[in-house]
Amino acid sequence: MVGVAVVWDATALHTTPGIPKHKKPEVALVTAGVEMDVLGIDYDGFSDSQRAAVVAAYPRGNHFKEEIIKAFNEGFKHKPETTFGTVNDDVLVLHNPSFKRTNLCSIILNSAWKE
DSSP: OOOHHHHHHHHHHTTSTTSGGGSOHHHHHHHHHHIIIIIOTTGGGSOHHHHHHHHHHSOOOTTHHHHHHHHHHHHHTTOGGGGTTSTTHHHHHHHOTTOOOOOHHHHHHTSSOOO
């Protein structure tokens, strides 16, 4: 049985490239599924019939690419600070021309430390 911590990790880390593969297999699996479904990573690693079977069971709908980006935007446009350090800030850049990415280098260089 998968524990709450594993489910939380899978949910929280699937937008943070490189980390999930070092976590429990379920966490890595969720990320691999998202990467295939949304980004097309390893698309050619699956046959046409395998992809067709998945889409038949879980239809993508019309305009999937544009609609999922819109859905992402709706999910965190009211809390843009939560996108720092994830791929989600790309969505805000696309949908909100006034959004300014948080820049790690600027945070470091402008910290209160003299050196």
